Amino acid sequence: MNLGQFLVLQFIAHVLADFFFQTDRLAIQKNELGFRSPFLKWHILIVFLFSWGLSFQTRFVYGALIIALTHFMIDGSKPWISKNRIIGRYSFFIDQALHVLMLVSVTVAYAYYAELDAWVNIPIGIKGLIGVFAYLLCLKPANIFIKEMFRAYQISVPGTDDLPNAGKLIGVLERVLVLTFILLKQFEAVGFLIAAKSILRYKNDDTIKTEYVLIGTMLSFGIAVLLGLLIGFV
Template sequence: MGIKELLLLQFIAHLCLDYFFQTNKLAKQKNTIGFKSSFLYWHALMCFVLSWLFSLQVEFVWAAAIITITHFLIDGFKLHLNNSKYLGRYAFFIDQALHLIILTVVVLLFDKWQGINPYVNTFIEFKYLLIIAGYMVCLKPANIFIREVFKATDIQVSSDNEMPNAGKVIGVLERILTLTFIIVSQYSAVGFLIAAKSILRYRNDETLKTEYVLIGTMLSFGIAVIVGIIINLFLFI
């Protein structure tokens, strides 16, 4: 295992922590009351456990501690960022950027000062870890990213004729299919998928809703396409 694998494993740990191991309700509580949230402390504990566990080496304990402390502080002070007049709408992006920057810096410093010596010989290659991370990104993280883009740009459309969470499920399915088609180099199938969705979701009598769906669709497909391109770049190196 090299630095690329360690960095990607830490990224996967972050995805698990911030997206799959916390509900929207708990995340909202944490973002609303900051250090007063009891969940924030459990979140920090899980951050340490996941970071250390996914490092596959005992020596990473101090690096995991740094990642945990900074993660705890960023999430605790996010309350003030959310309340900011100018930066509040971008709080999610600033929060995630800080987490990923710190995670990357800590891993690079750990490699320089300590070296990478896993106690478990993993046979998972970097490209397979990348595929796993890619599919994870296309699930809940992509849904939240799209929601936050709408929030940051003040795009809101109400509708009384839709099933709850149907859009999220459709988005996940289309991204999984798109990513799979790109990985296996079936680009024509991606075009067919986009065309099929456009025909099924388009209605002339709901212009605003159509534009809303179009923005969401472009963001959704865009995420899957970019992730697929990144994966293919490493697959064919």
């Protein structure tokens, strides 16, 4: 195992623990109550287990413990960040930036001072692991990222009767398709998908909703395109 594989595996562990293994309800509770949240300790245990397990190294138990403890401090302090009048709307991005900073710091420091000696052979190369990471990001994390972008810029659509989960599913499908087409170098198919999405129309007097969908679509396609380009550069 090299440093690149080790680092990407830790990113995958973070995405799984922070997005897939907690429900929206529990995440909201944790973000509102901070250290007082009964779910926080279980969330930190999940973070630790994924970080240690996906390191495939027994000695990384201490590194995983540091990542979990700093995760605890960051998540526990999030209510104070969210209530700040200046930076409160950016609390999600600050939270994730701090998590990534600590994850990278601990991982690189461990790789520098200790030998990367996995107890199992990792059959997937760095490009394959980044591919797995990219597809995971295209699912639930991308939906949350887009929602938080709307929140940060105070964009909302009042009085809509659309099913919220339908929009999430559409976003997931289009990102997965765009990423797959880019990896297969089928750029014409990406253009076709964008053209097909443009068929969606609203009434002329529904400008706010049209702009909302346009912004969401651009963010969604942009995430998939950037991830596809990232994999292509590896």
